[in-house]
Amino acid sequence: MIVGSVFDFGTFISELMRTYPFFIKAAIITIQLTIASILIGTVIGIIFALLKLSPVRLFRMIANGYITIIRGTPLIVQIFALFYGFSQIIMLSAFWSAALALAVHNSAYIAEIFRGAIQSIDKGQTEAGRSLGMSEGVTMRRIIMPQALRRAVPPLGNQFIIGLKDSSLAAFVAVDELFRTAQGIAAGTLNTMETYIIVALYYLLLVMVFTVIVNEVEKRMAKSEK
Amino acid sequence: MKEMIRVEKLNKSFGDLHVLKDIDLTVNEKDVLCLIGASGSGKSTLLRCLNFLEIKDDGVIIFEGDQIEPKTHNLNEVRQKVGMVFQHFNLFPHKTVLENVTEAPLMVKKTNKATAVKEGKALLEKVGLGDKYHVYPSKLSGGQKQRVAIARALAMKPDIMLFDEPTSALDPELVGEVLETMKDLAKEGMTMIIVTHEMGFAKEVADYTIYMHEGRIVERGESKAFFEHPKEERTKEFLSKVL
Numbered sequence: 001m002i003v004g005s006v007f008d009f010g011t012f013i014s015e016l017m018r019t020y021p022f023f024i025k026a027a028i029i030t031i032q033l034t035i036a037s038i039l040i041g042t043v044i045g046i047i048f049a050l051l052k053l054s055p056v057r058l059f060r061m062i063a064n065g066y067i068t069i070i071r072g073t074p075l076i077v078q079i080f081a082l083f084y085g086f087s088q089i090i091m092l093s094a095f096w097s098a099a100l101a102l103a104v105h106n107s108a109y110i111a112e113i114f115r116g117a118i119q120s121i122d123k124g125q126t127e128a129g130r131s132l133g134m135s136e137g138v139t140m141r142r143i144i145m146p147q148a149l150r151r152a153v154p155p156l157g158n159q160f161i162i163g164l165k166d167s168s169l170a171a172f173v174a175v176d177e178l179f180r181t182a183q184g185i186a187a188g189t190l191n192t193m194e195t196y197i198i199v200a201l202y203y204l205l206l207v208m209v210f211t212v213i214v215n216e217v218e219k220r221m222a223k224s225e226k
Numbered sequence: 227m228k229e230m231i232r233v234e235k236l237n238k239s240f241g242d243l244h245v246l247k248d249i250d251l252t253v254n255e256k257d258v259l260c261l262i263g264a265s266g267s268g269k270s271t272l273l274r275c276l277n278f279l280e281i282k283d284d285g286v287i288i289f290e291g292d293q294i295e296p297k298t299h300n301l302n303e304v305r306q307k308v309g310m311v312f313q314h315f316n317l318f319p320h321k322t323v324l325e326n327v328t329e330a331p332l333m334v335k336k337t338n339k340a341t342a343v344k345e346g347k348a349l350l351e352k353v354g355l356g357d358k359y360h361v362y363p364s365k366l367s368g369g370q371k372q373r374v375a376i377a378r379a380l381a382m383k384p385d386i387m388l389f390d391e392p393t394s395a396l397d398p399e400l401v402g403e404v405l406e407t408m409k410d411l412a413k414e415g416m417t418m419i420i421v422t423h424e425m426g427f428a429k430e431v432a433d434y435t436i437y438m439h440e441g442r443i444v445e446r447g448e449s450k451a452f453f454e455h456p457k458e459e460r461t462k463e464f465l466s467k468v469l
Binding site: 142 | 277279302303305306308309310312314316317318319320329330333334335375378379382
């Protein structure tokens with residue numbers, strides 16, 4: 001093989017057939033990383049959305065500070081900070097420090113998604129709940145949140161897809177997910193272009209599956225109101 | 227006759243706008259009272275002050291003998307006894323008709339499910355929607371939505387019902403069915419305060435009618451006399467425009 005050939009279709013096909021056991025294993029780690037970070041990120045995000053909407057000024061300031069810092073710093077810096085910084089205090093595996101960094105990063109965006117969705121619910125809904133004697137908490141939990149959640153599904157789906165692709169940065173703290181696996185294979189075979197196109201296809205496939213799931217959830221939620 | 231609500235020297239401002247000026251009002255048990263007046267006269271704000279969706283600036287609100295202060299009273303408990311029907315229905319779109327009606331009894335009063343469902347169905351039956359239990363609000367007409375809203379408020383077994391322009395958002399042909407439901411309620415002896423532009427309804431159904439203008443109560447009278455022989459010039463002027 002001539003080094004310097006940009007792309008060779010034959011190599012691409014043979015590498016695709018040869019490497020799939022590695023990539024499937026790696027894809028599972030990518031999926032785990034994504035799901036863990038999305039679930040944790042959503043919980044943190046909802047908490048900060050509620051803090052941001054709180055009548056207590058201190059809570060709003062905390063939420064604003066958190067969101068500003070997290071959105072204002074690069075994800076790769078956050079991953080490194082967590083992996084090399086916090087792991088000296090609390091032992092965190094590479095996987096969990098990456099998952100937590102991704103969760104924290106996503107949570108800032110998810111907080112804004114929920115804040116917007118909650119604020120978009122008509123004020124009359126809150127008034128109806130309160131006029132029936134429901135407390136603020138019950139009104140939020142039973143009346144506002146279920147409606148806000150529905151409205152949040154499309155932007156959340158979008159954020160989840162971003163989160164899936166961002167999980168590739170976990171490669172830099174040695175999590176054996178898709179991208180790191182590709183790096184390893186490319187370094188070993190020198191089939192750089194072919195390998196990265198293969199890994200791109202895995203990401204694309206995951207994103208497409210994800211999109212189908214999000215669309216399905218959206219459709220089901222719309223249906224239940226009809 | 228037993229007094230239900232008494233309001234003394236109630237004032238409310240939104241910023242620089244003085245919406246309610248020294249309102250005095252007494253409503254006895256089983257009274258049906260209509261509030262009329264031009265938009266911006268403060269009638270809706272007055273109604274909303276009575277269940278504390280708006281908090282008064284000063285004045286006294288006495289409900290069933292208790293002077294209610296937002297700082298010292300649990301307003302959630304007061305509101306359970308004060309039903310409210312809104313101009314835009316404000317039904318919960320993510321819940322079925324029956325769930326709309328049972329939600330508050332289940333979550334607030336902790337009524338057991340079977341009882342809440344049974345009572346909810348009976349109420350829906352009463353407002354003529356016995357065939358719509360499991361339908362979502364988006365499938366209903368405006369008149370049906372408002373009747374569900376009435377049933378939803380009644381499910382808490384309130385002592386008084388407040389109606390904030392309940393027919394103003396309805397197509398003309400749907401107004402009648404909602405007014406009929408309200409008329410039935412009045413006949414059963416429900417205490418009601420109704421902000422409305424339906425003068426015919428006020429005259430026929432309400433015991434008393436109040437005319438408000440620029441945040442003040444201009445005239446209060448027994449409905450028949452109020453409409454046939456208004457005393458105040460401003461009331462006459464208003465009625466001549468709307469009748």
